[in-house]
Amino acid sequence: MINDKFHDECGIMGVYLKSKEINCASYIYYGLYALQHRGQESAGISVNKDGKIQTHKEVGLVSEAFKNGALKQMKGNIGIGHVRYSTSGDEGVTNAQPLTVNHSTGQIALAHNGNLINDNALREMLEDSGVVFQTTTDTEVMVNIIARGLRHGMIEAIQRMVEIIKGAYALVITVGDQLVGVRDPYGLRPLCIGKKDDDYFLSSESCALDGIGAELVRDVEPGEIVVIDENGLTSYGQNNWVKKKACIFELIYFARPDSIMDETSVYAARHKAGEILAKESPVEADIVIGVPDSGIPAAIGYAEASGIPYGVGLIKNKYIGRTFIQPNQKLREEGVRIKLNPLKECVEGKRVIIIDDSIVRGTTCKRLIEILKQAGAKEVHFRVTSPPVAHTCHFGIDTPRRKHLIGAKKTVEEIREILGADSLAYISLDGLTESVGGKTTFCRACFDGEYPMEVPILETNE
Numbered sequence: 001m002i003n004d005k006f007h008d009e010c011g012i013m014g015v016y017l018k019s020k021e022i023n024c025a026s027y028i029y030y031g032l033y034a035l036q037h038r039g040q041e042s043a044g045i046s047v048n049k050d051g052k053i054q055t056h057k058e059v060g061l062v063s064e065a066f067k068n069g070a071l072k073q074m075k076g077n078i079g080i081g082h083v084r085y086s087t088s089g090d091e092g093v094t095n096a097q098p099l100t101v102n103h104s105t106g107q108i109a110l111a112h113n114g115n116l117i118n119d120n121a122l123r124e125m126l127e128d129s130g131v132v133f134q135t136t137t138d139t140e141v142m143v144n145i146i147a148r149g150l151r152h153g154m155i156e157a158i159q160r161m162v163e164i165i166k167g168a169y170a171l172v173i174t175v176g177d178q179l180v181g182v183r184d185p186y187g188l189r190p191l192c193i194g195k196k197d198d199d200y201f202l203s204s205e206s207c208a209l210d211g212i213g214a215e216l217v218r219d220v221e222p223g224e225i226v227v228i229d230e231n232g233l234t235s236y237g238q239n240n241w242v243k244k245k246a247c248i249f250e251l252i253y254f255a256r257p258d259s260i261m262d263e264t265s266v267y268a269a270r271h272k273a274g275e276i277l278a279k280e281s282p283v284e285a286d287i288v289i290g291v292p293d294s295g296i297p298a299a300i301g302y303a304e305a306s307g308i309p310y311g312v313g314l315i316k317n318k319y320i321g322r323t324f325i326q327p328n329q330k331l332r333e334e335g336v337r338i339k340l341n342p343l344k345e346c347v348e349g350k351r352v353i354i355i356d357d358s359i360v361r362g363t364t365c366k367r368l369i370e371i372l373k374q375a376g377a378k379e380v381h382f383r384v385t386s387p388p389v390a391h392t393c394h395f396g397i398d399t400p401r402r403k404h405l406i407g408a409k410k411t412v413e414e415i416r417e418i419l420g421a422d423s424l425a426y427i428s429l430d431g432l433t434e435s436v437g438g439k440t441t442f443c444r445a446c447f448d449g450e451y452p453m454e455v456p457i458l459e460t461n462e
Ligand code: SF4
Pocket: 006, 188, 246, 247, 248, 249, 250, 392, 393, 394, 395, 397, 443, 444, 445, 446, 447
């Protein structure tokens, strides 16, 4: 039921420990644990000891991928890690990351969060010049371009690469005695820097830094390359810096509420969105509930702003993993409620306001309204903390084709009728901007169709 969502596809982590005597693999492991919500298909770690790179990656959750002492065998003070939800390339361990290639002076390992939109053309160009690809991912395209440019030095190799790749990317790379972080010129995908004494950390989200006792220093800036080595951190620019357009959906849904992203508290942004919704779309009701987990802070915000009590109306089963077999149609009709179950005591006989972060296809919301009514809710008023999703994402977020996005084709009233809600309201685009502190440095293309760069035209209309 909770699969009717956009999906982030990766979390990345990088660690540089000043002392060569200390092993970084455990830091990466626990960092990836904190980033598990960003990808559950596969997990991997590469450690670098004096330029020699050792990689372990497996299909499954972090806990499954590093069973049987795999972690203990990894030695090195520099390393990178990755959790993956596949969007580009097929599922499976071949496409798991980090990816390692050998080059004339050694080895390089790279992990990527995002999606390139011109990787097919680049892949063909590389194949024409003799490169044989092992995977179907855009990540392998990048690692090969960097490896081929390393004779010019690492910084120039990366700068040359970012001039020809197009799309969204946050990268962690280890080569020689260095850890490198790169963010695309728009900063579409997140990457932040942490520090603990003389040790440095890079992570998709600050919650992973908290998890290993490091302090958040700052975000890697859009178009910035950071190099960490025995001299500390050095920042370099890219030649094609444009302007910041970080993904606003990170704050709406993907990121953990305890993360700080682009200087914005994810929890505070969601709470504020709930307050704004209460002002924009008030309705008389007895209780406000949230769809776990991302709808909860907004439900609390809505309740506080409206004066209507907050309640726990839905219980989520937290033990449903990636191998969960969806109930068949018959079981669904019989009312099995495996993932989310309403708390009858809270909703029976009441006018219920339910807050969710987004409506993608609409199937989940329809089902939620049905089960709340079956549990005795007198009225169900649906409130959404993002505007109608009407456009496909091309920047590393798994979205259905446009024709399957209910917000692309139907009016709000038509959607209300399809869902069976007593009322339906979305936050306005201005309200969403206000919830993230009024900043206009966010990509909102899935709502307004204004992509920060040219995207393949055919797919936008399909
Ligand atoms: S289109 Fe939407 S999901 Fe994709 S990067 Fe932009 S805001 Fe994020």
